[in-house]
Amino acid sequence: xxxxxxxxxxLTGWALALPHYGSDFAVSLALSCLMYAALASSWSLxxxxxxxxxxxxxxxxxxxxxxxxxxxxxxPFAVAIALGAGVAALVALVMGAAVLHLRGTYFAxxxxxxxxxxxxxxxxxEKKVSGTVGRVLTVVPERDTVYLAVLALAVLALATAIVxxxxxxxxxxxxxxxxEQRAQTLGVDTRRVKTAGFALTAAFxxxxxxxxxxxxxxxxxxxxxxxxxxxxxxxIALIGGAATLWGPVVAALVFSLLAETLRxxxxxxxxxxxxxxxxxxxxxLPGGLASLRLPRRRGAAR
Amino acid sequence: MxxxxxxxxxxxxxxxxxxxxxxxxxxxxxxxxxxxxxxxNGAGKTTFFNALSGVQAATGGALFxxxxxxxGAPAHRYARHGIARSFQTPRVFGELSxxxxxxxxxxxxxxxxxxxxxxxxxxxxxxxxxxxxQATLPAAAVTPSQQRLLEIGMAxxxxxxxxxxxxxxxxxxxAEVEAMAQLIRRLRDELDxxxxxxxxxxxxLLRHVExxxxxxxxxxxxxxxxxxxxxxxxxxxxxxxxxxxxx
Numbered sequence: 001x002x003x004x005x006x007x008x009x010x011l012t013g014w015a016l017a018l019p020h021y022g023s024d025f026a027v028s029l030a031l032s033c034l035m036y037a038a039l040a041s042s043w044s045l046x047x048x049x050x051x052x053x054x055x056x057x058x059x060x061x062x063x064x065x066x067x068x069x070x071x072x073x074x075x076p077f078a079v080a081i082a083l084g085a086g087v088a089a090l091v092a093l094v095m096g097a098a099v100l101h102l103r104g105t106y107f108a109x110x111x112x113x114x115x116x117x118x119x120x121x122x123x124x125x126e127k128k129v130s131g132t133v134g135r136v137l138t139v140v141p142e143r144d145t146v147y148l149a150v151l152a153l154a155v156l157a158l159a160t161a162i163v164x165x166x167x168x169x170x171x172x173x174x175x176x177x178x179x180e181q182r183a184q185t186l187g188v189d190t191r192r193v194k195t196a197g198f199a200l201t202a203a204f205x206x207x208x209x210x211x212x213x214x215x216x217x218x219x220x221x222x223x224x225x226x227x228x229x230x231x232x233x234x235x236i237a238l239i240g241g242a243a244t245l246w247g248p249v250v251a252a253l254v255f256s257l258l259a260e261t262l263r264x265x266x267x268x269x270x271x272x273x274x275x276x277x278x279x280x281x282x283x284x285l286p287g288g289l290a291s292l293r294l295p296r297r298r299g300a301a302r
Numbered sequence: 303m304x305x306x307x308x309x310x311x312x313x314x315x316x317x318x319x320x321x322x323x324x325x326x327x328x329x330x331x332x333x334x335x336x337x338x339x340x341x342x343n344g345a346g347k348t349t350f351f352n353a354l355s356g357v358q359a360a361t362g363g364a365l366f367x368x369x370x371x372x373x374g375a376p377a378h379r380y381a382r383h384g385i386a387r388s389f390q391t392p393r394v395f396g397e398l399s400x401x402x403x404x405x406x407x408x409x410x411x412x413x414x415x416x417x418x419x420x421x422x423x424x425x426x427x428x429x430x431x432x433x434x435x436q437a438t439l440p441a442a443a444v445t446p447s448q449q450r451l452l453e454i455g456m457a458x459x460x461x462x463x464x465x466x467x468x469x470x471x472x473x474x475x476x477a478e479v480e481a482m483a484q485l486i487r488r489l490r491d492e493l494d495x496x497x498x499x500x501x502x503x504x505x506x507l508l509r510h511v512e513x514x515x516x517x518x519x520x521x522x523x524x525x526x527x528x529x530x531x532x533x534x535x536x537x538x539x540x541x542x543x544x545x546x547x548x549x
Contacts, residue, residue, distance in 0.1 A: 168409050175395065175406060182393045185355060187381040187411025187460055 004162050004245060008155065011249075015151050019144050031147055031215075033256035035208055038154035039229075040236040040248035042204030045161045046197035047234075048242030049173035053108045056095065058230035059115035060088040060202040064209030065224035066122065069135040072214070077141045081149060081210045088206020089199040091118070096198040100191070103180075112227070119225035126221065134220030141214055149211040157204050161245055173197055205233075235274060239281045241288025250289060306369035308333050308464055308496050309354065309385065315362030316349050323349040325520035326363065331464065334494045336487070338511035338528075340504050342540070346520040347500045348390060351466050354498075355387040356380035381411035384463035388470055392449035394456065396442030400433055401425075403441045403452055407459030415461040418493055424459075431455040431485065447474050454485070464496040465489065471501055479503075483510045508532065516540075 015034065019027050039057060047054050064084030071080045099110045126132050141149075164170040172193045175183030184190045213219050236255050241247025255274075262270035281288060307330035316324040324346045331337060341347050352358035354365070356377035364373045367383040386407075394403050401424045408423065420430050428434045431451045436444050441452060450470050457465055467486065471479045487510065489495045501507040508514065508528040516524040516531060518540040524531050531537055 171406065171409055178395045178397065179393050181357060181377070182389070182395070182456075183406075183410075184377040185357060185381055185387055186407040186456060187378050187413075189376070189378045191376065 001162065001166060007246070008158055008162070012151070012155050015154075016148075019147055027143065027147060029256055029260050031150055032259065033253050034147075034150045034154045035212055036233065036236055036252035036255060037249045038150065038157045038208050039205060039233040040240065040252050041154070041161055041245075042157040042201050043233050044237045044242040044244075044248050045157070045164060046173065046201040048177075048237060048244075048248075049170065050177045050194065050197065052100070052103070052194070052198075053234065054198070054201070055108055055112035055227075055230050055234065056092075056115050056202070057205050057233045058225055058227050059095075059111075059118045060092065060205035061209035061212075061229050062119065062122070062221065062225035063088045063091055064206030064211075065213035065219055066135070067206070068210035068213045069137055069219055072137060072139050077145065077149065077211075077214070081153075081207050084210025085203040085207035088209070089203040092199040092202030093195060096195040100194045100198060112230075115225065115227065115230065119221050122225070123221045134218055134223075137214055137217050137219070140217055146211060146214055150208065153204065153207050153211060158245070158249070160200070160204075165245065169193065169196070232274075235278055237288075239277055239288055241290030243287065244290035247288045247290030254289075306366065307331055308368060310366045311354065311363065312366070313363035314350070314353055314360050314365065316346070316353050316358060317361040322520050324353060324360075324517075327517070327520075327522045328363075329515060329522065329525065331496050331498060333463070333496055334490055335496050335513060336490050336511050337496075337498045338507040338514045339498060339500045339517060340507060340514060341517035343502075344519075345517040347517055348468060349520075350517065351387065351468055351498075351500060354380075355385055355466055357387075378411065381460050381462075382415075384415070384461070385466070386411070386457035386460045386462035386464070387466035388450075388453040388457050388468055390468040390472070392446070392453045394441040394449050394452050396440065398441055399438050400441050400444060400452055401428060401437040404428060404455045404459045407456050407461075411460035411462075417461045420493060421458055421461050427455050427458055430458070430488075432481075447478050450474070450482075451485075458489070462495065464498070467497060467499045469500055469502055471503065471506060479506055486510070 015030065018030050022030065043054070043057060046052070064087070067084040067087045068080040071083050095114055099107055102110060172183065172188045175188055176190055176193060180190055209224060213224060216223060232255070236251040237248045240249070240251030258273060259270060262273065310330040312328050313326040314324055314328070315322065315326050327350060339347050339350070349358060353360045356372065356375055356379065359374055364371060366372065367385060370383070372380060372383060395406065404424045404427050420426055425434070428437055431454055433448060433451055433455065436448060441449065444452065454467070454470065471482050474482060486497055486499065490497050499507065499511060511528065514526065514528050514531045515522055516537050523540060524534045524537045
């Protein structure tokens, strides 16, 4: 655990220094890497431990982005991020009450369905009620402010993951993942634990969405509720190793590099590389990239 | 104990569509009783257990723990009221160590509940069930009979008042069955635990319990001491006759 904190501090220092010497390109690459590190780590915190595969990340991301777009003219950036996290968590509480008693494919499909429902509801509201097709963000913070905000969220997500893994809450989540009914007969209030975990994941996705929305200066439902954000988060977490702490971070780094180098020249190749990596991981590395060096961890895990 | 039984089922019924698995069973269990439940395959024993531990919601009737109504409550509330259970096929957390499996219950239902010295912590519980040497092994790596003991250890970690044991002696050797029976007696004698024990091997069970419930096609057809029950004509006809002849 101490080692985890040291790694986190070292990585944070490196990321903090980057804007001072890196090019614009390097900073934008790092930003996308940090965004996916935050999304995938917070996703794994709940979904990796409990094995509830949620595809709702893009819903929470979009809700956060919209919340921040609507509130940024009235409140400071930090407050807009907190609001984004809060609204996303609230939506997750409602959504969780409806779908968290389902498992496996049913849960995954329903979370995806609800994401689409939210996206279409907001599109409809934009068209019919407010009469707009999107939002132009007039007040936007500087590049470095956005970078620092997303960095702070990624660090917070990892710090939360480190703390949760050692807590009763984390043990309850792991118990639910291993055998939900057994955990319940041993006294875990599974409903409450799952709802809290789902809301925590959603809060991070909402906060990241709120922080990232200002990068686009113009947002509409198609951009911020893009299901690809949700899929990519899940892929990164699974390929990295959703049960581990650092797997998702490593995978986020690999993906951002792949995305930036391949997507511009050969977009199809990027998607194919993604798909191929996922298939290989599911077939040969069910524990993710992190399991390549796991033998040592197993004993230390508890 | 404010005059209420530790656990009381009133006309408890569990229906799966058209099948009545448990049919209006009423029974009360007092502190420190050692009760066996027998019945042919499909008599509804395990379903009755599932209903008693909140794992399966009853479709009719009511359940009271020390006078408090628990009907329809989620399973964790049963655990917090001191009702613990084992599962027929051991459901241990395979990736966690044996000690951590026991620790799980201590962290949740057992947390803050009054505990005797025997149930103080992981070490004392492992000592009690006889697995101190396996403490650091992953639970998936110990033998099936050790996993059965661990199941009991996990249940004990919730610091229960009542323990539901579902076929804990199935598949064990003669000597292991005897040791298991000794352990169960010890739990009752030293922890004042009420134990309700389902076992398919009737003769083994009848040797060790003080009271037997007989289920047949979901109904309770007898409830008494082992010697009373084996002389009950309905029981002999429904079950014991051919079963005893087999053994």
